[in-house]
Amino acid sequence: MATVETKALRKEFTGHTAVDGVDLAIREGEFLVLLGPSGCGKTTLLRMIAGLETQTSGDILIGGKVVNELPPRTRKIAMVFQSYALYPHLSVAKNIAFPLKAQGAPRESIAGEVERAAKMFGIERLLQRKPRQLSGGERQRVALARAVVRHPDVFLLDEPLSNLDAKLRTLARDELKQFQRRLGTTTLYVTHDQVEAMGLGDRIAVMSGGKVRQLGPPQEVYDDPADTFVAGFLGSPPMNLVTVDGVLVGFRPEQLLPVSAASAEAATVPMRFAVERVEHLGAGRLLYGTLPDYAPNEKVIVSLAYTVHSSIEAGHTYEFRVHQSNLKFFDPTTGLRVPSRALPARKSA
Amino acid sequence: MTAPALARPRFRERAAGVTDSASWLGRLMLAPAVLYIVLVVAVPFLMAIGYSFSTVTIGTSTPRFVGLENFRSALEDTAFLKALGNTAIFAVVSQTLVIVLASILAIALQRKFRGKWLVRMLILLPWVAPISLGSIGWLWIFDPVYSVINWTLRHVGLFGPDTWPIWLGQPKLAMASIIGVHVWRTMPLATIISLGGLSSIPQDIHDAAEVDGAGFFRHLFVITLPLVLPILLVAVLFGLVFSITDMIVVYVLTRGGPFDSTQVLASLAFFKSIDGGDLSGGAAVALFLLPVLAVCAVLLLRLARRSEVV
Numbered sequence: 221m222a223t224v225e226t227k228a229l230r231k232e233f234t235g236h237t238a239v240d241g242v243d244l245a246i247r248e249g250e251f252l253v254l255l256g257p258s259g260c261g262k263t264t265l266l267r268m269i270a271g272l273e274t275q276t277s278g279d280i281l282i283g284g285k286v287v288n289e290l291p292p293r294t295r296k297i298a299m300v301f302q303s304y305a306l307y308p309h310l311s312v313a314k315n316i317a318f319p320l321k322a323q324g325a326p327r328e329s330i331a332g333e334v335e336r337a338a339k340m341f342g343i344e345r346l347l348q349r350k351p352r353q354l355s356g357g358e359r360q361r362v363a364l365a366r367a368v369v370r371h372p373d374v375f376l377l378d379e380p381l382s383n384l385d386a387k388l389r390t391l392a393r394d395e396l397k398q399f400q401r402r403l404g405t406t407t408l409y410v411t412h413d414q415v416e417a418m419g420l421g422d423r424i425a426v427m428s429g430g431k432v433r434q435l436g437p438p439q440e441v442y443d444d445p446a447d448t449f450v451a452g453f454l455g456s457p458p459m460n461l462v463t464v465d466g467v468l469v470g471f472r473p474e475q476l477l478p479v480s481a482a483s484a485e486a487a488t489v490p491m492r493f494a495v496e497r498v499e500h501l502g503a504g505r506l507l508y509g510t511l512p513d514y515a516p517n518e519k520v521i522v523s524l525a526y527t528v529h530s531s532i533e534a535g536h537t538y539e540f541r542v543h544q545s546n547l548k549f550f551d552p553t554t555g556l557r558v559p560s561r562a563l564p565a566r567k568s569a
Numbered sequence: 570m571t572a573p574a575l576a577r578p579r580f581r582e583r584a585a586g587v588t589d590s591a592s593w594l595g596r597l598m599l600a601p602a603v604l605y606i607v608l609v610v611a612v613p614f615l616m617a618i619g620y621s622f623s624t625v626t627i628g629t630s631t632p633r634f635v636g637l638e639n640f641r642s643a644l645e646d647t648a649f650l651k652a653l654g655n656t657a658i659f660a661v662v663s664q665t666l667v668i669v670l671a672s673i674l675a676i677a678l679q680r681k682f683r684g685k686w687l688v689r690m691l692i693l694l695p696w697v698a699p700i701s702l703g704s705i706g707w708l709w710i711f712d713p714v715y716s717v718i719n720w721t722l723r724h725v726g727l728f729g730p731d732t733w734p735i736w737l738g739q740p741k742l743a744m745a746s747i748i749g750v751h752v753w754r755t756m757p758l759a760t761i762i763s764l765g766g767l768s769s770i771p772q773d774i775h776d777a778a779e780v781d782g783a784g785f786f787r788h789l790f791v792i793t794l795p796l797v798l799p800i801l802l803v804a805v806l807f808g809l810v811f812s813i814t815d816m817i818v819v820y821v822l823t824r825g826g827p828f829d830s831t832q833v834l835a836s837l838a839f840f841k842s843i844d845g846g847d848l849s850g851g852a853a854v855a856l857f858l859l860p861v862l863a864v865c866a867v868l869l870l871r872l873a874r875r876s877e878v879v
Contacts, residue, residue: 272776293782305773309795318791322782366781 222283222296222373222406223248224269229278231264231430238264240430241278249404251397253421255411257453261430262410263378269408270299270376283373293322298367299376302383304359306351312338312362313347319370337365340399357388364396368403375400375407381416393419414454418442426450445470445548448555457506457523461550462515465564468550469514473506473523475546478530482541489547489563493522493540495532507532514563620852627846639853649854651829652837656858658744659833660812663751667808668801670752671759672794678760679767696757704821707750711736711822740830743823747831750818755811759804766800767793799872806869813858834858 224246231239239261246252254262267273269280271292280287287295298319306315316334325333338344341361351359360380367375381389381396397420400407411417417424418438425435426449434446445451451459451470459470482488492513499506507522522540524532532538549558588594621639625632643649678689695703710717713735722728736746770793778792794801816835819825825832825840832840834854842851 267776270776270780272779292776292780293784297780299777299780301773301777303771303773305771305777307774307777307792307796318778318783319781322778322784322787370782 223281224374224406224408225279225281225284226265226269227279227281229265229268229280230276231261231268231273232276237430239268239275242427242430242432244425244432244435246406246408249406251400251407251409251420251422253409253411253417253424254427255414255417255421255424255453256427258412260427262412262427265427266299266376266378266408266410269374270297271295296373297376298370298372298374300360300363300367300378300380302379304351304363304380304383306359306362306366308351310350311347312343312349312351312354315351315362316347316366316369319366323370325370333369337369340368341365356384357392360384360392364399368399368405373406375405375409377407377409379411379413380409382411382413389416396420414456418454426453428453444557446557448550451548451550457521459548460520462511462518462520463552464514466552467558467561468552468555469563470548470550471542471546473521474525476520476522476540476542477524478528478532479539479541480530481524481528483543487544488541489544491540491542492537493520494537495534498532498534502526504528505532512537617852617855620849621856623849625848627848632849635849639849640857643850643853643857648829648832649834649837649857652825652832652834652854653857655744655829655831656813656833656835659748659751659831660809663748663755663812664805664808666748666752667756667759668805671756671763671804672797672801674756674760675763675767676789676793678764692760693757695754700754700817701821703754704750704818707746707753708737708822711746713738737823738827740827743827743831747818747822750822751812751815754818755808759808762804762807763797763801766797769800770796803869803872806865806872810862810865810869813862 224244226242226244229239229242229244230237242261242265244252244265254265256262264273268275269282271287271290275288282295282297307318310318313334316337317330320330320333334347335344338347341364343358343361343365346354346358346362351362354362360383363380377396381392384392393416409416409420421438423436424438424441426433426441428449434441434450436444441450442454445454445459448461448468448470451461455472457473459472460476461468461470463469476491476493479490491511493507493509494512494516495507495509497508499508504526505524505528507524509520509522510516510518511520524530530538544562545560547560547563549560550556551558620632622634622636623632624635674692678685678692709715716733716736718736719728719733723730723732734742737743774792774796775788778788783792813833814835816833816839819831819833819836820839823831825836834857838851838855840851841854842848845851
């Protein structure tokens with residue numbers, strides 16, 4: 221276990237800056253997720269921490285020690301790659317044993333360690349197979365077993381679930397979280413999938429354009445986005461952003477509710493919602509429309525849970541409500557959050 | 570309905586028939602290559618087989634069939650046995666050197682460094698330069714009087730005043746010389762093949778090995794070389810076939826001498842049949858290693874197919 225810190229870390233490739241002055245501190249035993257769209261610099265940041273990429277400037281500290289100049293093998297890290305990067309010509313057992321042998325572990329202890337790691341992931345019966353004889357899920361387990369076998373201080377995981385099918389991915393996510401809890405190893409996890417990020421992370425660092433836009437616990441990042449990028453990136457569908465009196469007003473699709481389903485507290489803001497289209501998704505409904513009183517020309521999406529029974533049809537306008545505290549305000553030029561304020565009263569005729 | 574309107578679709582159908590039929594297009598495209606191989610390789614090859622069982626010489630008009638007589642007499646000929654041994658030494662030593670050096674070069678060329686394009690070009694040069702020209706260059710380098718190797722080694726103090734080896738005139742040195750030139754000449758192809766193999770290994774595998782703690786030698790011998798081995802074998806087989814069948818280096822540098830010490834089967838066959846006029850004897854010598862080469866060719870094709878699938 222160890223802390224991982226980056227200080228003003230930068231990486232420039234010819235012509236563009238991949239990582240632009242990132243300051244990050246990962247606590248001991250923490251599961252931190254780097255979340256962002258492809259090309260935002262998250263993998264480059266991870267590879268710099270691994271030592272596979274050299275930073276242009278800034279420092280990387282693992283366990284409080286500057287490791288800028290150290291090669292990957294001396295950083296006490298283990299990495300799981302998106303492709304799993306299993307050695308195709310070696311059996312599963314030899315794949316798992318590889319880091320131990322490379323470390324110079326005593327021969328007689330290696331078999332035991334391999335056995336233990338294989339047991340942890342339920343792959344004992346696969347030990348004599350070659351990677352090409354394994355399914356995607358099995359390969360992922362082998363890659364994880366290879367990562368844990370030498371008791372690293374830090375796990376670096378680069379989208380390890382993205383090659384699994386949707387069903388397996390949910391299962392694997394749960395297992396991954398459980399195993400990290402059990403081992404308590406500091407983990408840095410890169411993904412572009414917000415569901416994975418929300419589900420796995422103790423904290424999430426949302427990245428865009430080489431910068432960390434926001435760092436915080438999943439719920440906080442979701443509820444209180446620091447800027448319009450974070451607001452738009454997290455959530456599916458993303459946060460609605462409409463311009464009202466020169467300021468961007470944001471609220472989540474599930475926070476605007478029909479009057480019948482909304483709480484009748486005074487702190488709610490009434491809004492009329494003109495429904496243009498209704499999508500039935502089984503577990504709920506998506507309503508597409510506009511807010512005629514506030515932003516008649518901007519599209520708004522409302523997500524209604526299965527439990528909301530109000531009858532809603534396309535082509536009609538309904539009375540909806542949103543909790544005042546759910547309204548977030550952003551500066552339209554910088555995209556940054558600005559203090560909350562009251563929405564100007566509108567005549568709801 | 571008018572006549573031109575009917576005629577147009579017919580024309581289109583015919584055009585489609587020629588270019589769209591995979592089997593006909595395939596035959597059409599292959600025809601020049603097949604014709605070339607039949608005329609330049611297959612016909613002389615069959616003639617050679619025919620000659621090797623007969624008494625044909627440059628001067629005979631009525632050859633006789635003699636069965637395996639030519640092969641039997643070749644086996645009793647000390648010059649042939651010597652050439653057979655020389656061929657084995659020449660092929661095995663040169664290809665061992667080629668594969669080791671080509672692997673080192675390919676690994677070096679995979680790294681990023683300044684002036685890589687220049688190094689790459691220089692390495693390719695022996696392959697693209699006409700071999701007769703290259704060999705003549707080497708002839709000067711090995712010249713008994715003006716040898717630049719001797720001159721250099723004497724000036725750096727490695728050779729004393731009485732040391733002046735005659736590279737192409739002393740049996741062991743002559744063999745070493747032709748092996749050296751052959752290595753120089755065939756290494757570029759092996760390097761390019763190895764480079765192809767190396768670049769087919771995904772970067773993730775190298776990164777994983779590095780993170781897993783492998784040092785340079787473990788990385789090389791446990792990960793890189795085993796992964797590139799099938800492709801290296803292709804290079805080895807190519808090299809072996811080429812070394813056994815080629816005679817140009819020997820022909821230009823030593824003509825098989827001194828005392829047949831650099832005579833290989835290909836050159837012996839040439840001297841015997843073309844210079845000596847004994848077409849049937851030469852054909853028997855040339856065909857002697859056919860079974861070995863056939864095995865090499867089959868292995869080569871199999872490996873090529875396998876590495877294509879992977």
